[in-house]
Amino acid sequence: MKRRNTPAKEAVLSLLSNSKKALSQDAIEKELSININRATIYRVLNRFCDDNIVHKIVAEDGKQYFAICRKCEETNKVQYHFHFRCLSCDSIECLETPVNYLLPNGYKVQNATCVLTGVCNNCS
Amino acid sequence: MKRRNTPAKEAVLSLLSNSKKALSQDAIEKELSININRATIYRVLNRFCDDNIVHKIVAEDGKQYFAICRKCEETNKVQYHFHFRCLSCDSIECLETPVNYLLPNGYKVQNATCVLTGVCNNCS
DNA sequence: TATTTAATGCGAATAAGTCGCAATTAAGTA
């Protein structure tokens, strides 16, 4: 299924590219200058995830946040790393800290989600 | 606010005590032999969390899972540790692996949620 | 310019979790 370039896609991508933080759908919708339907934003984001252009983090608020990760881009593959969600400014940022874990035999990992929650340096 | 012993509370607590896995509200409701209202189950679980009797994990499916953690009990305080969610048997278990991270200056952590997703040894 | 099919908007649907409120009941006290 070939992907097409559309205003919605470009707007979301450029917003994420210029953001150092992971954004939720409603944050994206608010920050966009053009009006894009809620469902469309989700579809655009999920397509980006499928194409490994952005990665999705689910925080302990149960919401999805999306980010283009510099680290992932540099190494050209998705790296599991910690995220920090600030309760004050309600944003999530990718930390440098990589995720390390030991796994009992027979377990296969497909994904790792690690989110620290608290107050970031800007807000404290 | 003093806590009371009720059938609902005891049923949920005994179910969690006998389970090695973290359970979601609907899993708990299904496994209980007595009928307890959905809202009540949530309230019981949240009270347990407030009292540090169970801990809550939010997985990347956005759902809340609740567990009594042996490790936490032994050390008598909540320890951040990795969790493993099996996509096949849809359960979450507490792993031994403790969570270690480096944090930039000025950040304050209140909570850490780390979930690995994949297939557990039973299911693979 | 015409064709094809991916992408969009809209509204409805789903699912998890919470809330208000009246009714119930555990637990302390007379």
Next chain:
DNA sequence: TACTTAATTGCGACTTATTCGCATTAAATA
């Protein structure tokens, strides 16, 4: 043991995040 009070429950409605179906629009390419 009966009485009191405040914690707990059940119910139904509500919220919020996300998805889905479907008709319509519009990229891309021949």
